[in-house]
Amino acid sequence: MSLRWRFALILAASTIAVSAVAGAGALFSTGRALDAEADAFLRERMRELPPRAVDLLVGAGSAAQPEVIRFPRIRNRDGEFGPFERRDGRAALISPDLIVQGVDGAGDVTLRVEGSPAFEVPEDLVDGDGPTFSDIRVDDRSYRLAVLPARNGGALVFARDVTENAAVLAALQTRILSFGVVLAAVAAVAGWFIAVRTVRPVEELSAAADRVAKTRELEVPIEVDREDEVGRLARSFNTMLAALRESKDQQHRLVMDASHELRTPLTSLRTNIEVLLRSEELASEDYKHLLDDVDAELKELGSLVGELVDLATDRNTDEAAVPLDLADVAATTVERSRRRTGREISVQSEPAPLTGRRGQLDRAIWNLLENADKWSPDGAPIEVTVRRDRLEVRDHGPGFTPEDLPRVFERFYRATSARNLPGSGLGLAIVVQIVEGHGGEPFAANHPDGGAVVGFWWRPHFSEPAGNR
DSSP states (O other), rough: OOOOHHHHHHHHHHHHHHHHHHHHHHHHHHHHHHHHHHOOOOOOOTTTSOHHHHHHHHSSSSSSSSSEEOOGGGTTSOOOOOSOGGGGGGOOOOTTTTTTEETTTTEEEEEEESSSSSOOOHHHTTSSSSSSHHHETTTTTEEEEEEEEEEESSSSEEEEHHHHHOOOOOHHHHHHHHHHHHHHHHHHHHHHHHHHHHHHHHHHHHHHHHHHHHHHHHHHHOOOOOOSSSHHEEEHHHHHHHHHHHHHHHHHEEEEEEEEHHHHHHHHHHHHHHOOOOTGSSSHHHHHHHHHHHHHHHHHHHHHHHHHHHHHSSSSOOOEEEEEHHHHHHHHHHHHHHHHHHHHHHHHEOOOEEEOOHHHHHHHHHHHHHHHHHHOOOOOOOOEOSEEEEEEEOOOOOOOOOGGGGGSSSSSSGGGGGGSSSOOOOOOHHHHHHHTTTTTTTEEEOOOTTTEEEEEEOTTTSSSOOOOO
Protein backbone atom coordinates (compact mmCIF):
# COMPACT_ATOMS: atom_id res chain seq x y z
CA MET A 1 0.00 0.00 0.00
CA SER A 2 1.38 3.38 -0.98
CA LEU A 3 2.07 6.13 1.52
CA ARG A 4 -0.70 8.24 -0.03
CA TRP A 5 -3.32 5.58 0.62
CA ARG A 6 -2.02 4.97 4.12
CA PHE A 7 -2.20 8.67 4.91
CA ALA A 8 -5.75 8.94 3.49
CA LEU A 9 -6.98 5.83 5.33
CA ILE A 10 -5.39 6.90 8.62
CA LEU A 11 -7.03 10.32 8.37
CA ALA A 12 -10.40 8.76 7.47
CA ALA A 13 -10.14 6.24 10.31
CA SER A 14 -9.21 8.99 12.75
CA THR A 15 -12.21 11.03 11.63
CA ILE A 16 -14.52 8.04 12.04
CA ALA A 17 -13.16 7.38 15.53
CA VAL A 18 -13.55 11.01 16.58
CA SER A 19 -17.05 11.15 15.07
CA ALA A 20 -18.03 7.91 16.84
CA VAL A 21 -16.84 9.20 20.21
CA ALA A 22 -18.49 12.58 19.67
CA GLY A 23 -21.71 10.96 18.42
CA ALA A 24 -21.86 8.56 21.35
CA GLY A 25 -21.32 11.46 23.71
CA ALA A 26 -24.05 13.47 22.00
CA LEU A 27 -26.51 10.57 22.15
CA PHE A 28 -25.71 9.89 25.79
CA SER A 29 -26.01 13.52 26.86
CA THR A 30 -29.21 14.01 24.84
CA GLY A 31 -30.76 10.88 26.38
CA ARG A 32 -29.78 12.09 29.85
CA ALA A 33 -31.26 15.50 29.13
CA LEU A 34 -34.56 14.00 27.93
CA ASP A 35 -34.75 11.75 31.01
CA ALA A 36 -33.99 14.73 33.24
CA GLU A 37 -36.79 16.73 31.58
CA ALA A 38 -39.26 13.85 32.11
CA ASP A 39 -38.14 13.46 35.74
CA ALA A 40 -38.58 17.19 36.34
CA PHE A 41 -42.10 16.99 34.91
CA LEU A 42 -42.98 14.05 37.18
CA ARG A 43 -41.46 15.70 40.26
CA GLU A 44 -43.54 18.79 39.63
CA ARG A 45 -46.70 16.69 39.54
CA MET A 46 -45.73 14.84 42.72
CA ARG A 47 -45.13 18.11 44.59
CA GLU A 48 -48.73 19.16 43.86
CA LEU A 49 -50.07 16.24 45.95
CA PRO A 50 -50.03 16.43 49.76
CA PRO A 51 -49.17 13.15 51.56
CA ARG A 52 -52.80 12.65 52.74
CA ALA A 53 -54.06 12.86 49.19
CA VAL A 54 -51.55 10.19 48.16
CA ASP A 55 -52.86 7.85 50.84
CA LEU A 56 -56.46 8.44 49.78
CA LEU A 57 -55.75 7.85 46.12
CA VAL A 58 -53.82 4.65 46.80
CA GLY A 59 -56.64 3.32 49.00
CA ALA A 60 -59.43 4.32 46.62
CA GLY A 61 -59.82 0.78 45.35
CA SER A 62 -58.47 -2.72 45.79
CA ALA A 63 -56.59 -5.27 43.77
CA ALA A 64 -59.83 -7.24 43.29
CA GLN A 65 -61.83 -4.20 42.24
CA PRO A 66 -59.56 -1.28 41.22
CA GLU A 67 -61.17 2.12 40.84
CA VAL A 68 -61.19 3.46 37.31
CA ILE A 69 -61.16 7.20 36.79
CA ARG A 70 -63.01 8.34 33.71
CA PHE A 71 -62.22 11.70 32.12
CA PRO A 72 -65.86 12.90 31.80
CA ARG A 73 -66.24 12.85 35.59
CA ILE A 74 -62.91 14.55 36.27
CA ARG A 75 -63.68 18.21 36.83
CA ASN A 76 -62.11 20.90 38.95
CA ARG A 77 -63.89 23.54 41.01
CA ASP A 78 -64.35 25.73 37.99
CA GLY A 79 -66.03 22.92 36.11
CA GLU A 80 -63.16 22.40 33.76
CA PHE A 81 -61.79 19.01 32.91
CA GLY A 82 -58.43 18.45 34.59
CA PRO A 83 -57.52 17.91 38.25
CA PHE A 84 -59.46 16.03 40.90
CA GLU A 85 -61.39 18.11 43.39
CA ARG A 86 -59.24 18.46 46.48
CA ARG A 87 -62.17 18.22 48.90
CA ASP A 88 -62.77 14.53 48.03
CA GLY A 89 -59.08 13.68 48.61
CA ARG A 90 -58.27 12.98 44.96
CA ALA A 91 -55.57 15.56 44.29
CA ALA A 92 -53.83 14.25 41.14
CA LEU A 93 -53.45 16.24 37.97
CA ILE A 94 -54.76 14.26 35.06
CA SER A 95 -53.54 15.50 31.68
CA PRO A 96 -52.88 13.91 28.29
CA ASP A 97 -49.14 13.64 29.01
CA LEU A 98 -49.49 12.25 32.55
CA ILE A 99 -50.68 8.85 33.75
CA VAL A 100 -51.54 8.21 37.41
CA GLN A 101 -51.86 4.73 38.85
CA GLY A 102 -52.28 3.46 42.42
CA VAL A 103 -50.88 0.12 43.59
CA ASP A 104 -51.03 -1.77 46.86
CA GLY A 105 -48.08 -3.22 48.79
CA ALA A 106 -47.91 -6.24 46.48
CA GLY A 107 -47.74 -4.03 43.37
CA ASP A 108 -51.33 -4.81 42.27
CA VAL A 109 -53.28 -1.94 40.68
CA THR A 110 -55.92 -0.30 42.92
CA LEU A 111 -56.49 2.89 40.95
CA ARG A 112 -56.01 3.70 37.28
CA VAL A 113 -57.17 6.14 34.64
CA GLU A 114 -59.54 4.81 32.04
CA GLY A 115 -57.73 3.94 28.82
CA SER A 116 -54.26 4.10 30.36
CA PRO A 117 -51.96 1.08 30.50
CA ALA A 118 -51.49 -0.87 33.71
CA PHE A 119 -47.90 -0.98 34.93
CA GLU A 120 -46.42 -3.87 36.84
CA VAL A 121 -44.49 -2.28 39.68
CA PRO A 122 -41.91 -4.37 41.59
CA GLU A 123 -42.47 -4.68 45.35
CA ASP A 124 -39.05 -3.24 46.16
CA LEU A 125 -40.06 0.05 44.48
CA VAL A 126 -43.35 0.12 46.39
CA ASP A 127 -41.56 -0.32 49.73
CA GLY A 128 -38.98 2.39 49.03
CA ASP A 129 -38.34 5.48 51.14
CA GLY A 130 -38.89 8.10 48.47
CA PRO A 131 -39.78 8.58 44.84
CA THR A 132 -37.99 6.11 42.59
CA PHE A 133 -37.57 6.63 38.84
CA SER A 134 -37.33 3.87 36.24
CA ASP A 135 -38.14 3.06 32.62
CA ILE A 136 -40.75 0.56 31.42
CA ARG A 137 -42.07 -0.54 28.05
CA VAL A 138 -45.71 -1.59 27.52
CA ASP A 139 -47.37 -2.40 24.20
CA ASP A 140 -44.41 -1.04 22.20
CA ARG A 141 -44.57 2.24 24.09
CA SER A 142 -41.87 3.60 26.39
CA TYR A 143 -42.73 5.22 29.71
CA ARG A 144 -40.83 7.01 32.43
CA LEU A 145 -42.12 6.00 35.89
CA ALA A 146 -41.93 7.75 39.23
CA VAL A 147 -43.08 5.57 42.15
CA LEU A 148 -44.13 7.56 45.25
CA PRO A 149 -44.71 5.27 48.29
CA ALA A 150 -47.75 6.01 50.49
CA ARG A 151 -47.64 6.09 54.28
CA ASN A 152 -50.33 3.44 54.67
CA GLY A 153 -48.71 1.00 52.23
CA GLY A 154 -48.83 0.87 48.51
CA ALA A 155 -47.67 3.60 46.18
CA LEU A 156 -48.82 6.14 43.67
CA VAL A 157 -47.27 5.77 40.23
CA PHE A 158 -46.78 8.75 37.96
CA ALA A 159 -45.88 7.96 34.36
CA ARG A 160 -45.15 9.87 31.21
CA ASP A 161 -45.05 8.52 27.69
CA VAL A 162 -41.50 9.05 26.38
CA THR A 163 -41.80 7.04 23.16
CA GLU A 164 -41.08 10.17 21.17
CA ASN A 165 -37.77 10.53 23.00
CA ALA A 166 -36.61 7.23 21.53
CA ALA A 167 -37.63 8.47 18.09
CA VAL A 168 -35.67 11.67 18.68
CA LEU A 169 -32.58 9.67 19.72
CA ALA A 170 -32.95 7.35 16.71
CA ALA A 171 -33.18 10.31 14.35
CA LEU A 172 -30.18 11.93 16.03
CA GLN A 173 -28.22 8.68 15.69
CA THR A 174 -29.06 8.48 11.97
CA ARG A 175 -27.93 12.06 11.44
CA ILE A 176 -24.70 11.46 13.37
CA LEU A 177 -23.94 8.35 11.31
CA SER A 178 -24.65 10.16 8.05
CA PHE A 179 -22.58 13.13 9.11
CA GLY A 180 -19.73 10.81 10.19
CA VAL A 181 -19.74 9.01 6.84
CA VAL A 182 -19.63 12.33 4.97
CA LEU A 183 -16.85 13.59 7.22
CA ALA A 184 -14.86 10.38 6.72
CA ALA A 185 -15.19 10.69 2.94
CA VAL A 186 -14.15 14.35 3.02
CA ALA A 187 -11.24 13.50 5.34
CA ALA A 188 -10.09 10.69 3.02
CA VAL A 189 -10.14 12.99 -0.01
CA ALA A 190 -8.40 15.76 1.93
CA GLY A 191 -5.88 13.24 3.26
CA TRP A 192 -5.16 12.07 -0.27
CA PHE A 193 -4.39 15.59 -1.51
CA ILE A 194 -2.38 16.41 1.62
CA ALA A 195 -0.45 13.15 1.19
CA VAL A 196 0.25 13.98 -2.45
CA ARG A 197 1.73 17.32 -1.43
CA THR A 198 3.61 15.83 1.50
CA VAL A 199 4.94 12.79 -0.30
CA ARG A 200 6.15 14.66 -3.40
CA PRO A 201 9.44 15.82 -1.77
CA VAL A 202 9.97 12.30 -0.43
CA GLU A 203 9.51 10.92 -3.94
CA GLU A 204 12.03 13.46 -5.19
CA LEU A 205 14.47 12.24 -2.54
CA SER A 206 13.83 8.65 -3.59
CA ALA A 207 14.37 9.54 -7.25
CA ALA A 208 17.57 11.38 -6.35
CA ALA A 209 18.82 8.37 -4.38
CA ASP A 210 18.02 6.07 -7.32
CA ARG A 211 19.82 8.46 -9.68
CA VAL A 212 22.91 8.51 -7.48
CA ALA A 213 22.86 4.69 -7.23
CA LYS A 214 22.62 4.30 -11.02
CA THR A 215 24.83 7.13 -12.29
CA ARG A 216 27.22 7.56 -9.31
CA GLU A 217 26.81 11.32 -9.81
CA LEU A 218 27.04 13.23 -6.54
CA GLU A 219 27.22 16.77 -7.88
CA VAL A 220 23.47 17.55 -8.22
CA PRO A 221 21.87 18.50 -4.87
CA ILE A 222 18.13 18.62 -4.23
CA GLU A 223 16.49 22.05 -4.20
CA VAL A 224 15.00 22.81 -0.78
CA ASP A 225 12.33 25.50 -0.33
CA ARG A 226 10.59 24.39 2.88
CA GLU A 227 11.37 24.44 6.60
CA ASP A 228 9.40 21.41 7.84
CA GLU A 229 10.59 17.88 8.57
CA VAL A 230 10.68 17.00 4.88
CA GLY A 231 12.82 20.06 4.22
CA ARG A 232 15.22 19.02 6.97
CA LEU A 233 15.32 15.53 5.46
CA ALA A 234 16.21 17.01 2.07
CA ARG A 235 18.97 19.12 3.65
CA SER A 236 20.30 16.05 5.42
CA PHE A 237 20.31 14.23 2.09
CA ASN A 238 22.25 17.09 0.50
CA THR A 239 24.70 16.99 3.41
CA MET A 240 25.13 13.26 2.87
CA LEU A 241 25.74 13.82 -0.85
CA ALA A 242 28.36 16.44 -0.02
CA ALA A 243 30.06 14.06 2.42
CA LEU A 244 30.02 11.27 -0.16
CA ARG A 245 31.37 13.67 -2.76
CA GLU A 246 34.20 14.71 -0.45
CA SER A 247 34.92 11.07 0.40
CA LYS A 248 35.02 10.18 -3.29
CA ASP A 249 37.38 13.07 -4.00
CA GLN A 250 39.60 12.03 -1.11
CA GLN A 251 39.69 8.45 -2.35
CA HIS A 252 40.59 9.66 -5.84
CA ARG A 253 43.38 11.85 -4.48
CA LEU A 254 44.58 8.99 -2.28
CA VAL A 255 44.78 6.63 -5.25
CA MET A 256 46.53 9.20 -7.41
CA ASP A 257 48.99 10.16 -4.67
CA ALA A 258 49.58 6.53 -3.74
CA SER A 259 50.29 5.56 -7.34
CA HIS A 260 52.77 8.43 -7.57
CA GLU A 261 54.48 7.49 -4.32
CA LEU A 262 54.59 3.79 -5.18
CA ARG A 263 56.08 4.43 -8.61
CA THR A 264 59.40 5.71 -7.19
CA PRO A 265 60.34 2.71 -5.01
CA LEU A 266 59.05 0.27 -7.64
CA THR A 267 61.16 1.93 -10.35
CA SER A 268 64.19 1.87 -8.08
CA LEU A 269 63.62 -1.80 -7.23
CA ARG A 270 63.24 -2.74 -10.89
CA THR A 271 66.45 -0.92 -11.82
CA ASN A 272 68.44 -2.54 -9.02
CA ILE A 273 67.08 -5.99 -9.86
CA GLU A 274 68.02 -5.54 -13.53
CA VAL A 275 71.53 -4.63 -12.45
CA LEU A 276 71.63 -7.64 -10.11
CA LEU A 277 70.71 -9.88 -13.03
CA ARG A 278 74.02 -8.85 -14.54
CA SER A 279 75.79 -9.52 -11.25
CA GLU A 280 78.61 -11.40 -12.94
CA GLU A 281 80.00 -8.09 -14.11
CA LEU A 282 79.76 -6.45 -10.64
CA ALA A 283 82.38 -6.33 -7.97
CA SER A 284 81.45 -7.79 -4.61
CA GLU A 285 81.34 -4.34 -3.02
CA ASP A 286 78.92 -3.04 -5.66
CA TYR A 287 76.85 -6.20 -5.35
CA LYS A 288 76.47 -5.71 -1.59
CA HIS A 289 75.64 -2.06 -2.10
CA LEU A 290 72.83 -2.97 -4.52
CA LEU A 291 71.44 -5.55 -2.09
CA ASP A 292 71.41 -2.93 0.65
CA ASP A 293 69.54 -0.57 -1.66
CA VAL A 294 67.01 -3.28 -2.52
CA ASP A 295 66.51 -4.08 1.17
CA ALA A 296 66.01 -0.40 2.00
CA GLU A 297 63.56 0.06 -0.87
CA LEU A 298 61.60 -3.02 0.17
CA LYS A 299 61.38 -1.76 3.76
CA GLU A 300 60.22 1.66 2.56
CA LEU A 301 57.73 0.03 0.21
CA GLY A 302 56.41 -2.19 3.00
CA SER A 303 56.08 0.79 5.31
CA LEU A 304 54.27 2.77 2.62
CA VAL A 305 51.84 -0.05 1.87
CA GLY A 306 51.13 -0.51 5.58
CA GLU A 307 50.44 3.19 6.04
CA LEU A 308 48.21 3.22 2.96
CA VAL A 309 46.19 0.34 4.39
CA ASP A 310 45.88 2.10 7.73
CA LEU A 311 44.84 5.33 6.07
CA ALA A 312 42.31 3.69 3.74
CA THR A 313 40.78 1.57 6.50
CA ASP A 314 37.60 2.91 8.06
CA ARG A 315 38.07 4.66 11.37
CA ASN A 316 35.58 2.38 13.11
CA THR A 317 37.71 -0.72 13.66
CA ASP A 318 36.75 -3.76 15.66
CA GLU A 319 38.83 -2.52 18.59
CA ALA A 320 36.57 -1.71 21.49
CA ALA A 321 36.65 1.65 23.21
CA VAL A 322 37.52 1.35 26.90
CA PRO A 323 38.23 3.80 29.73
CA LEU A 324 41.95 4.49 29.91
CA ASP A 325 44.57 7.02 30.98
CA LEU A 326 46.39 8.55 28.01
CA ALA A 327 49.40 9.21 30.26
CA ASP A 328 49.83 5.42 30.70
CA VAL A 329 49.49 4.83 26.96
CA ALA A 330 52.08 7.53 26.24
CA ALA A 331 54.52 6.08 28.81
CA THR A 332 54.35 2.63 27.19
CA THR A 333 54.81 4.03 23.68
CA VAL A 334 57.72 6.26 24.76
CA GLU A 335 59.53 3.32 26.37
CA ARG A 336 59.22 1.29 23.17
CA SER A 337 60.55 4.22 21.11
CA ARG A 338 63.55 4.62 23.47
CA ARG A 339 64.51 0.99 22.97
CA ARG A 340 64.24 1.23 19.20
CA THR A 341 65.89 4.58 18.55
CA GLY A 342 68.19 4.88 21.56
CA ARG A 343 67.20 8.56 21.77
CA GLU A 344 66.60 10.37 25.04
CA ILE A 345 62.86 11.08 25.49
CA SER A 346 61.63 13.01 28.52
CA VAL A 347 58.02 12.77 29.68
CA GLN A 348 56.02 15.22 31.77
CA SER A 349 52.50 13.96 32.39
CA GLU A 350 49.43 14.19 34.56
CA PRO A 351 46.34 11.93 34.60
CA ALA A 352 44.41 12.25 31.34
CA PRO A 353 41.38 9.91 31.58
CA LEU A 354 39.23 9.31 28.51
CA THR A 355 37.41 6.52 26.70
CA GLY A 356 39.20 5.38 23.56
CA ARG A 357 40.85 2.64 21.54
CA ARG A 358 44.23 1.95 23.06
CA GLY A 359 45.83 0.49 19.94
CA GLN A 360 44.88 3.46 17.77
CA LEU A 361 46.06 6.01 20.32
CA ASP A 362 49.33 4.13 20.68
CA ARG A 363 49.78 4.32 16.89
CA ALA A 364 49.08 8.07 16.87
CA ILE A 365 51.67 8.74 19.61
CA TRP A 366 54.18 6.45 17.87
CA ASN A 367 53.83 8.40 14.60
CA LEU A 368 54.39 11.67 16.48
CA LEU A 369 57.56 10.23 18.06
CA GLU A 370 58.80 8.95 14.68
CA ASN A 371 58.23 12.38 13.16
CA ALA A 372 60.14 14.05 16.01
CA ASP A 373 62.98 11.50 15.74
CA LYS A 374 63.30 12.15 12.02
CA TRP A 375 63.68 15.90 12.49
CA SER A 376 65.78 15.98 15.67
CA PRO A 377 69.57 16.18 15.37
CA ASP A 378 71.59 13.26 16.71
CA GLY A 379 71.82 13.40 20.48
CA ALA A 380 69.00 15.95 20.82
CA PRO A 381 66.22 14.89 23.22
CA ILE A 382 62.50 14.63 22.47
CA GLU A 383 60.06 16.10 24.97
CA VAL A 384 56.59 14.58 25.52
CA THR A 385 54.00 16.46 27.56
CA VAL A 386 50.62 15.00 28.56
CA ARG A 387 47.98 17.22 30.13
CA ARG A 388 44.35 16.60 31.04
CA ASP A 389 43.16 17.68 27.59
CA ARG A 390 46.20 17.59 25.31
CA LEU A 391 49.32 15.68 24.28
CA GLU A 392 52.27 17.31 22.54
CA VAL A 393 55.64 16.10 21.24
CA ARG A 394 58.50 18.59 20.80
CA ASP A 395 61.64 18.06 18.78
CA HIS A 396 64.77 20.25 18.57
CA GLY A 397 64.96 20.37 14.79
CA PRO A 398 64.65 23.34 12.43
CA GLY A 399 60.88 23.73 12.93
CA PHE A 400 58.32 24.48 10.21
CA THR A 401 58.68 27.05 7.47
CA PRO A 402 55.70 29.38 6.92
CA GLU A 403 55.00 27.53 3.66
CA ASP A 404 55.03 24.08 5.24
CA LEU A 405 53.07 24.75 8.44
CA PRO A 406 49.53 24.87 6.90
CA ARG A 407 50.16 21.57 5.05
CA VAL A 408 51.76 19.51 7.78
CA PHE A 409 48.86 17.04 8.08
CA GLU A 410 48.16 16.62 4.35
CA ARG A 411 48.51 13.15 2.88
CA PHE A 412 51.81 12.52 1.10
CA TYR A 413 52.95 16.08 1.75
CA ARG A 414 56.70 16.28 2.37
CA ALA A 415 58.61 19.49 2.91
CA THR A 416 61.39 20.28 0.48
CA SER A 417 63.98 19.70 3.17
CA ALA A 418 62.51 16.24 3.89
CA ARG A 419 62.76 14.81 0.39
CA ASN A 420 65.99 12.99 1.25
CA LEU A 421 64.65 11.69 4.57
CA PRO A 422 62.86 8.35 4.97
CA GLY A 423 59.08 8.40 5.14
CA SER A 424 56.01 8.55 2.95
CA GLY A 425 54.29 11.68 4.21
CA LEU A 426 51.40 9.63 5.68
CA GLY A 427 52.40 9.41 9.36
CA LEU A 428 50.80 12.67 10.47
CA ALA A 429 47.78 12.07 8.20
CA ILE A 430 47.16 8.84 10.13
CA VAL A 431 47.42 10.84 13.37
CA VAL A 432 44.69 13.17 12.08
CA GLN A 433 42.41 10.25 11.27
CA ILE A 434 42.83 8.61 14.68
CA VAL A 435 42.50 11.85 16.66
CA GLU A 436 39.39 13.02 14.82
CA GLY A 437 37.89 9.57 15.31
CA HIS A 438 38.24 10.18 19.06
CA GLY A 439 36.62 13.62 18.93
CA GLY A 440 39.85 15.60 19.14
CA GLU A 441 41.86 17.90 16.87
CA PRO A 442 45.54 17.83 15.86
CA PHE A 443 47.80 20.89 16.00
CA ALA A 444 51.32 21.85 14.88
CA ALA A 445 53.40 24.90 15.73
CA ASN A 446 56.95 26.15 16.15
CA HIS A 447 58.27 26.25 19.70
CA PRO A 448 59.46 29.71 20.88
CA ASP A 449 62.82 28.19 21.93
CA GLY A 450 63.29 26.32 18.66
CA GLY A 451 62.06 23.09 17.19
CA ALA A 452 58.52 22.03 16.37
CA VAL A 453 55.59 21.00 18.58
CA VAL A 454 53.09 18.52 17.12
CA GLY A 455 50.24 16.90 19.04
CA PHE A 456 46.51 16.84 19.61
CA TRP A 457 43.92 17.97 22.13
CA TRP A 458 40.45 16.73 23.09
CA ARG A 459 37.51 17.86 25.15
CA PRO A 460 37.84 16.78 28.79
CA HIS A 461 34.17 15.79 28.98
CA PHE A 462 34.52 13.54 25.92
CA SER A 463 33.71 9.94 26.79
CA GLU A 464 33.14 7.96 23.61
CA PRO A 465 34.98 7.75 20.27
CA ALA A 466 33.01 8.97 17.30
CA GLY A 467 32.75 5.49 15.84
CA ASN A 468 30.86 4.19 18.92
CA ARG A 469 28.27 6.89 19.18
